[in-house]
Amino acid sequence: GENVEQHPSTLSVQEGDSAVIKCTYSDSASNYFPWYKQELGKRPQLIIDIRSNVGEKKDQRIAVTLNKTAKHFSLHITETQPEDSAVYFCAASITGTASKLTFGTGTRLQVTL
Amino acid sequence: GAVVSQHPSRVICKSGTSVKIECRSLDFQATTMFWYRQFPKQSLMLMATSNEGSKATYEQGVEKDKFLINHASLTLSTLTVTSAHPEDSSFYICSASRLAGYTGELFFGEGSRLTVL
Numbered sequence: 001g002e003n004v005e006q007h008p009s010t011l012s013v014q015e016g017d018s019a020v021i022k023c024t025y026s027d028s029a030s031n032y033f034p035w036y037k038q039e040l041g042k043r044p045q046l047i048i049d050i051r052s053n054v055g056e057k058k059d060q061r062i063a064v065t066l067n068k069t070a071k072h073f074s075l076h077i078t079e080t081q082p083e084d085s086a087v088y089f090c091a092a093s094i095t096g097t098a099s100k101l102t103f104g105t106g107t108r109l110q111v112t113l
Numbered sequence: 114g115a116v117v118s119q120h121p122s123r124v125i126c127k128s129g130t131s132v133k134i135e136c137r138s139l140d141f142q143a144t145t146m147f148w149y150r151q152f153p154k155q156s157l158m159l160m161a162t163s164n165e166g167s168k169a170t171y172e173q174g175v176e177k178d179k180f181l182i183n184h185a186s187l188t189l190s191t192l193t194v195t196s197a198h199p200e201d202s203s204f205y206i207c208s209a210s211r212l213a214g215y216t217g218e219l220f221f222g223e224g225s226r227l228t229v230l
Contacts, residue, residue, distance in 0.1 A: 034218065042223070042224070043223050043224050093217060095217035100159065102159070104156065106155070
């Protein structure tokens, strides 16, 4: 089955700096890569996703890049704010097989003032 | 649109009792619902996949007789933790993919925190 690795496990940045979280996946058939933000005790919230036919996608301060050849995808958050502090999860799935998502191990992002 | 509601949000039970958690898609029909379990400071681990009207498919290592899943309609799936023990204490989250306008995106319920005493 799919295996998703995520790094780093914790990340501390100063407000205004950028944060980058990286993931790798094992199944070359995976074609959908969402990123979720989860606050303590809450449900995961989709913040951005990318499909395998696209190399990069941006939404305001958040961007995701995908390298299919290397099976890498990354989340980039620019101009970080304290409210960005949360746990972020990457995930991968093969659409068409009921979207069974495999999650990465998570990154705890702390944005300090 | 695409709201998934989960109930109860918190439940405390005694060891040996059974607990039922409901997952409803409020404004869409869900072809498939997924049940995840999340231990503190860990990732979401898929427990099982359920499709309306058929038996759930369980992930390796998940006991199907302990975690009973029923998917009676396109808007409701239930997870029953039978004979719960303290090690079953966890955050259980359901998710659903829509039947119409399928994109691959999953919609998550609020989660249910189970504490077994």
